[in-house]
Amino acid sequence: MPDPRRITSADVARRAGVSRATVSYVLNATPGQSISPATRDRVLQAAAGLGYAPSAAARTLRTGRSDVVLCLIPDWPIGNEMGNTLGNLSTALAREGLTFLAHPGSRDDRPIAEVWKAITPAAVLSFTDFSDDETEAMRAAGVALVVALLGRAGRHGRELEVPQTLIGRRQADHLSRTGHQRLGYAYPDDPRLQIFAEPRLAGARALAEPVVRTVPLDAARAAEAVAGWRADGVTGICAYNDEVALAVLAGARTLGLTTPADLAVIGVDDIPAARLAVPPLTTVTTDQGLLAAHLATTIVAAVGGRPAPSLSADELIRVVVRESG
């Protein structure tokens, strides 16, 4: 027998000897309603006793808005670091009564409109920008916050932007301080990463005039790039991330170069492999816990109609100095 009748608020009401309205008021702590502590307790008892869980569908249907925070995951590798952040974000939101749900898959497979129209989420997070029409449609449909984690500055939702620019800047800064005049930028091979790579590169450009070369994740082909940089007189490389940095290291090695004497390298992310590299990789990390907390606060504020808090990006990004640069 498939459906032993779901427990509804009516069941709770009956057991507590009150009306369904009262149950609703108690469970939602509806403001502007004064419920006597006695009934309140009785309702809570009954609900707990029955193992009652409200139907999200019914509530959403009624209120026109769900408690879901929908996060659109792009089809490119988002990395363990970001995955970690999403986990933290999820727990932080749960504490606020919001359900974090991630939907992976490129926009082509399923029009994103289909997804959010179906879910009617309280907020939608995305890594990439939405078109203005899309944003407009979502807001019109009652989505409280529509925000792109990356995307051009100055747009709505800019508050949440992970300061990618700062990452590149920190890399260049570190290399400059350690005496490197001519810098190179190791750009990722995967075109899907461009959205991250561009702002990072821009950050490095703000401090230096790096020679940009694309570095595939392959020792032999990375070696070609490294040879090119050497010919240019480049002595320090800002890599898009740790994996690209590892490729640069491998390329330098096949050329018989010594790191960091001949070529210094700095990555991004501090993946486990970074500290195990030869030599151990200097890199830039983001404080994922802090980032998640800030995202959560912003979302909760927006859903509640309050203004977003601000976060000093400086404390978010840190250089981990090891031996490669």
Added chain:
Amino acid sequence: MPDPRRITSADVARRAGVSRATVSYVLNATPGQSISPATRDRVLQAAAGLGYAPSAAARTLRTGRSDVVLCLIPDWPIGNEMGNTLGNLSTALAREGLTFLAHPGSRDDRPIAEVWKAITPAAVLSFTDFSDDETEAMRAAGVALVVALLGRAGRHGRELEVPQTLIGRRQADHLSRTGHQRLGYAYPDDPRLQIFAEPRLAGARALAEPVVRTVPLDAARAAEAVAGWRADGVTGICAYNDEVALAVLAGARTLGLTTPADLAVIGVDDIPAARLAVPPLTTVTTDQGLLAAHLATTIVAAVGGRPAPSLSADELIRVVVRESG
């Protein structure tokens, strides 16, 4: 103005000059209903023209079941490879009209019952096992498929189990074939990974009697483990994954050992850093595309009440031979 009235099936009906029931029949291709191609087309036109998207909430409320496949993501690092699989799974399910949604966060933060009772998903996937009570409750509530991606064999849902055991077996097999008599198993430091590590180790044990040592992701401490293995006469190491393998490599290097002459190493996953390692790492990969397709087929079958297909695990797991072993 927040809510310019959502477009409902009534709007579509009006525009098409039919009743809401007919709209529903057309859009759901309800079997046992014969709709004239003419009206059918008119309804489809109207729906498309209005940009109609059905309300998941209303449909769920009515049918008592949503089209969501809920995947519970554990709080331990699940890795890029698995992330990739989930993306593929999502697109495969989308093609079948199912919405894949991932909920990260440990079970402690939010009782999982709260999540699934709210969503009433068509299926629930998890990496770890559910308790029998939990499983029972979910099935009773109408969840078509409850399945653990790992978890003891012989349970319901065993069909979906990623053959972790086979991974360890392949590693040991490869090392044996290349002439290694005494094997070691490099166990991960992070206790949360135990659920993956145990079956892998068991697989290796099926072929050999590996000396198990825990290897932290740190060259110095990994060196201690390596020294121990050397004293035991071990010449080949099966590592829990590529990161641990990288640590073993680093440990061997600090001891002045040569890989694979002094110590052969084989990892799991084929992360990008593996091919860039010194020396490039031999490893075992899972065909993520195949896995995702199989998961999707199984889920769709279960939701549709059909029996699950089977998958030969042999084609799923492959050894990538490089220089480390």
Added chain:
DNA sequence: CTGTTAGCGCTTTCAT
């Protein structure tokens, strides 16, 4: 302070 009531948008008998 608590109960009555009217839907939210959809599916699905049962009539026509």
Added chain:
DNA sequence: ATGAAAGCGCTAACAG
């Protein structure tokens, strides 16, 4: 072959 109507479980006016 199509339509009318009854709710799914919940919330929010409005009464009492």
